[in-house]
Amino acid sequence: MTTTATLKHVRYVLTENPVTLFAFGLFGFILFCAIFGPWLAPYDPLATDGAATLRPPSAAHWFGTDALGRDIFSRVLVATRLDLGIAFASVILTFAIGALAGIAAGFFGGWVDRAVGRLADTIMAFPLFVLAMGIVAALGNTVGNIVLATAIINTPLYARVARAEANIRRNAGFVEAARLSGNGEGRILLLQILPNILPILMVQCSLTMGYAILNAAGLSFIGLGIAPPTPEWGILVAEGAALMISGEWWVALFPGLALMTAVFCFNLLGDGLRDIVDPRRRT
Amino acid sequence: MKDIFNTPLLDAQSLHKHFPIGKTPGLFARARGSAGPVPRLHAVDDVTFTIARGETLGLVGESGCGKSTLVRLLTRLLDLTDGSIQLDGEEIGHLPAKGFGKSLYRPRIQMVFQDAGDSLNPRFTAFAAIADPLRRLKPLPREALKARVEELAAMCGLPLELLGRFPHQLSGGQKARVGIARAIAVEPDLLILDEPTAALDVSVQVVILQLLDDLKQRLGMSYLFVSHDLNVVRLLCDRVMVMYLGRIVETGPAERVFRHPAHPYTRALLSAIPHFDQIKGSDGAASVPRLRISGEPRSPIDPDPKVCRFHGRCPQGTEACTQAMPLLQGVGPGHSVACHFPIIDTGIDTVRADTDEPDSLIEDVA
Numbered sequence: 001m002t003t004t005a006t007l008k009h010v011r012y013v014l015t016e017n018p019v020t021l022f023a024f025g026l027f028g029f030i031l032f033c034a035i036f037g038p039w040l041a042p043y044d045p046l047a048t049d050g051a052a053t054l055r056p057p058s059a060a061h062w063f064g065t066d067a068l069g070r071d072i073f074s075r076v077l078v079a080t081r082l083d084l085g086i087a088f089a090s091v092i093l094t095f096a097i098g099a100l101a102g103i104a105a106g107f108f109g110g111w112v113d114r115a116v117g118r119l120a121d122t123i124m125a126f127p128l129f130v131l132a133m134g135i136v137a138a139l140g141n142t143v144g145n146i147v148l149a150t151a152i153i154n155t156p157l158y159a160r161v162a163r164a165e166a167n168i169r170r171n172a173g174f175v176e177a178a179r180l181s182g183n184g185e186g187r188i189l190l191l192q193i194l195p196n197i198l199p200i201l202m203v204q205c206s207l208t209m210g211y212a213i214l215n216a217a218g219l220s221f222i223g224l225g226i227a228p229p230t231p232e233w234g235i236l237v238a239e240g241a242a243l244m245i246s247g248e249w250w251v252a253l254f255p256g257l258a259l260m261t262a263v264f265c266f267n268l269l270g271d272g273l274r275d276i277v278d279p280r281r282r283t
Numbered sequence: 284m285k286d287i288f289n290t291p292l293l294d295a296q297s298l299h300k301h302f303p304i305g306k307t308p309g310l311f312a313r314a315r316g317s318a319g320p321v322p323r324l325h326a327v328d329d330v331t332f333t334i335a336r337g338e339t340l341g342l343v344g345e346s347g348c349g350k351s352t353l354v355r356l357l358t359r360l361l362d363l364t365d366g367s368i369q370l371d372g373e374e375i376g377h378l379p380a381k382g383f384g385k386s387l388y389r390p391r392i393q394m395v396f397q398d399a400g401d402s403l404n405p406r407f408t409a410f411a412a413i414a415d416p417l418r419r420l421k422p423l424p425r426e427a428l429k430a431r432v433e434e435l436a437a438m439c440g441l442p443l444e445l446l447g448r449f450p451h452q453l454s455g456g457q458k459a460r461v462g463i464a465r466a467i468a469v470e471p472d473l474l475i476l477d478e479p480t481a482a483l484d485v486s487v488q489v490v491i492l493q494l495l496d497d498l499k500q501r502l503g504m505s506y507l508f509v510s511h512d513l514n515v516v517r518l519l520c521d522r523v524m525v526m527y528l529g530r531i532v533e534t535g536p537a538e539r540v541f542r543h544p545a546h547p548y549t550r551a552l553l554s555a556i557p558h559f560d561q562i563k564g565s566d567g568a569a570s571v572p573r574l575r576i577s578g579e580p581r582s583p584i585d586p587d588p589k590v591c592r593f594h595g596r597c598p599q600g601t602e603a604c605t606q607a608m609p610l611l612q613g614v615g616p617g618h619s620v621a622c623h624f625p626i627i628d629t630g631i632d633t634v635r636a637d638t639d640e641p642d643s644l645i646e647d648v649a
Contacts, residue, residue, distance in 0.1 A: 173402030177465065179360055180394055181416035182384045195406040 013275045020272030026265040033080040041074035045231045054248050064250035066239060072251060075231040076258050082226065083233050083262070086143060087212040090150035091205055094212075097151070098158025099194075099201055105159065106166030107189050116163065120156035128153040132215060136224045146225050150212045161204050165197040199278040206270035210263035217259055233259045290372045291333035292505050293357070293473055298366035298376075300327040300352050304584065324584050326352040328529040330366075331611075334473065339499065339506040341520030341537060343513060343552065347580070349529040350509050354477050357507065358394050359383040370472070390420045390469035395495075397478040399458035403450040409436075409457075410446040413464045420469045431468070438501075439464040440494060456487040460494070467498060474499075475507045480515070492519065513556050517541050522617070525549045528580055528592040531611065535618030545614045545625040547597050551576045574598065591623070599624050 014021045033040070043061075049069030057064045063072035105116035123131065135149035169175060170193075178188045213233075219225030220234030221241075228235050233255045240252025301323040326349045334340050344350050355361040357368065359380050368376035375388050383389060393416070396402035403412050413432045417423060423431060433443055441460040450458055459479065466474055476495065480488040496519060499506060510516050516523055516537065523540050525533040525548065533546040544550045554574040578596045586592065591604040603623050611619040614627055 173396045173398055174404040174407075176360060177394075177396060177402045177462075178404070178415065179384055180358060180389075181465070182389050182419035183415070184384060185381070192404055192406075196404070 010276055013272060017272065017275070019268060020275065023265055023268035023272055026261065027269055030080060030084065030262055030265060033077055034084040035081070037077040037080050041071075041077050043071035043074040045070065045075040045078040046229055047071075054243070054251070056248075057250050063254040064248075066251050067243070072236070072254055075236055076233070076255050079231040079233050079236065079255070080258070080262075082143075082230070083213055083216060083259075086147055086150065086216040087209050089147045090154065090212045090216075091208050093147065093151035094154040094158055094208060095201065095205060098155040099162045099197075101155075102159035102162025103166040103189060103193055103197065106163035106168075107170050107193055108185075109167075109170070113163070116159055120159045123152065123156045129215065129218060132219060133222070133224055136219055141219075141224055141227065143226065146216055146219055149219070150215045153215070154208050154212065157208065158201065158204060161200060162197055165200055166193050169193055169196060199274045202273040202277050203270040206266050206273055209269075210266040213259065213262050213266070292336045292338075292371060293334040293507075294367075294369040294372075295333070295357065295376075296331050296367045296369075298327055298330040298353070298356055298368070299325075299364040300349075300356055300361065301325050301364045322584050325529050325586055326583065327356060328586075330526075330529075330531055332524055332531065332534065334505050334507060336472075336505060337499075337503055338522065339508055339520045341516035341523040342507060342509045342526060343511070343516055343523060344526035345552075345580075347583075348526045349583075350526055351477070353526070354394070354475055354507070354509060357473075358392055358475055359388075384419075390416070391472045392475065393466040393469060393471035393473075394475040394477060395459075395462050395466045395479045398482045399455065399462040399479075400450060400482070402462055403458060405450055408447055408449055409441065409453065409461045412450075412461055413446075413468055416465060416468045432464075435464040435468055436460075438467070438498070440490075455483050456491065459483060459487070459491050463491075463494065463498070467502060467504070470502065471504060473507065474504045475509070477509045478511060481511065488515075495519075513541075513553065525552065528583055528586070530592055530621065532593065532622070533618075533620045534611070535615065535620075539615060539618055543615070543618075543627075545618070545620040545627060546593075546622045547574075547599055547624075547626065548576070548593050549620075550574050550626060591621075593622075 014024060047070065049065070051069065052061070052065050053067055053069040055061055055065045055069075061071050061073065063076060066072055066075075101116045101119075105113040126134075132149040132153050135152060136145050139145040139148070166189075175188055175192060178192050183192070216225060217232070217234030217237070220232050221238045223238070225234060226232040228239070236255030237252050237259065240248070240250075240255065243249075243251045303321040304324050305322055328349075330353060332340070342350055342353070352361065356363055359368075359375065359378065360383075362380045363376050366376060367374055370388055370391060373388075375383075375386075378386055378388070403409075407415070410432055413435055414428055417428055417431060432446065436443055436446055439460045441457060441464060445453060445457060450461075453461065459482075463479070479495065480491050483491060492515060495506070498504070506519075508516065508520055520537045522535065523537040524531055525540070525546065527548050533540060533544065533549045540549065541553060544553050551574045576596045576598065581590075581592055581595055589606060589608055591597070591600070591609050594600045594604045597604065601624070607623075609621045609623045611621045612625075614620050614625050
């Protein structure tokens with residue numbers, strides 16, 4: 001598989017489906033904000049200004065200011081990196097643990113399957129958000145623990161999808177053929193089965209990204225996640241929630257919109273990612 | 284010093300494969316000793332045969348008769364319950380299937396799969412598929428590997444420009460060629476062909492069969508040819524083996540078995556080959572009265588070791604068939620049959636006409 005063929009295929013998928021193109025464009029924009037946000041922000045996101053508290057959106061403050069006079073646009077922009085970082089880290093962790101455990105369970109069956117299955121059932125038995133709250137509350141609310149909690153509650157989803165897909169393929173002709181070719185079981189798992197399941201997991205990945213962002217923001221919203229005054233979408237919405245009633249709608253609305261856009265983008269991205277990773281779509 | 288001329292390439296002695304079915308008794312049941320014997324499915328039961336160097340042995344039988352299990356035993360993808368498999372006089376049956384991929388014998392037995400599409404990894408290009416066994420079993424430097432894969436593709440009639448394609452971009456016949464190229468890549472002594480043409484349309488079947496025959500001549504391999512298509516078996520195979528419910532019921536030189544089937548099951552199988560004459564009702568040469576067998580096969584789960592497996596479906600079964608399991612016994616040169624009442628004087632050819640001299644048959648047998 002050459003690089004040029006892959007690039008050609010990516011271009012084909014993007015031009016063929018405008019929704020995918022839009023999703024990738026949006027993703028690029030969010031990524032751009034995450035990387036360059038701190039330099040692009042017009043104000044210091046932590047700088048308070050007693051003279052300009054709770055100002056509605058204006059030319060000087062696009063998204064208005066909050067109760068302490070901080071620029072909401074700057075805070076929303078700077079928060080992108082943290083939120084996306086948590087989501088990325090947790091999804092990578094989930095992917096590594098969930099996909100490998102699930103594939104091993106589906107491929108080997110027997111006690112591996114039972115162990116992974118029971119563990120997944122145990123995690124799924126809790127209301128997931130409450131479980132995440134418990135983990136963060138018990139381990140302390142650091143970024144690392146939020147990533148861990150988010151990863152743990154998403155792992156069963158991956159493990160189940162990977163298990164089901166690996167199980168279908170465990171006796172496929174190409175697996176037998178790989179055994180005849182002298183491949184060991186571990187090699188078959190990683191080089192024969194995993195690449196075939198990757199497209200399906202990619203979709204899952206993208207969906208979990210949205211879910212992970214919501215989860216991290218949710219934890220912060222109820223005060224168990226990132227500690228204020230660090231800008232984070234969940235905290236920003238929480239800060240604005242109380243002000244909604246008194247008419248200062250912009251404080252909660254803009255971080256909420258940012259959160260929604262990110263989740264929306266990752267949900268759209270799933271289909272496009274699958275098309276790119278799946279060679280059967282290549283013509 | 285072993286005698287390579289008299290040692291068969293593959294010598295399978297009383298192969299058994301039994302699968303325990305249903306739930307295995309729990310820990311407590313086993314500890315109490317109250318667990319009864321687990322029912323066992325006898326997929327392959329006391330199968331003995333040899334394959335000589337350069338020989339093509341055909342294996343026929345209906346679906347579910349244990350052909351696939353036997354093939355998986357021989358390719359060492361499955362552990363034997365009992366029995367011995369010798370390759371060139373060296374025992375390989377006791378090697379666990381799990382570690383067989385690492386053994387020196389692995390390249391010597393290869394297989395072409397029934398469904399070429401299913402047997403190719405959708406994520407591997409044709410090149411990667413053919414190169415895989417070479418990389419694992421006969422490592423070559425990069426350039427030599429490329430040359431070897433291209434040589435194999437050319438040998439199997441696969442255009443070189445298709446090597447970069449994924450399976451879904453190849454036609455059925457091209458996929459079959461990739462499957463064959465992969466199987467012969469490591470120069471096996473024994474190639475097992477599991478209905479290699481079953482998934483192909485008729486015009487492609489012929490070409491692939493010709494390719495297989497041609498490769499056999501060029502590379503001097505032995506074939507075990509598993510097929511439903513009896514005409515193909517007759518055409519390609521030196522000897523044929525008929526399997527029924529896990530047991531070999533008849534074996535012999537292909538031409539002889541097809542002309543004078545001695546087991547009622549073989550006869551039924553052969554008379555099930557469709558002929559134009561039968562449909563048209565013309566007085567053509569092969570207007571054989573159909574021998575139909577009715578009913579379902581006996582259960583392969585814990586079968587009674589004293590009862591003939593074909594009993595109940597057999598048109599000539601008697602009391603004797605429930606008293607003792609018929610064993611393979613010679614009825615002609617290289618021709619054995621497992622039946623108490625083998626049909627020796629009426630072959631399929633003699634059924635249709637009285638003009639056949641019975642003497643010629645008796646000479647054959649003698």
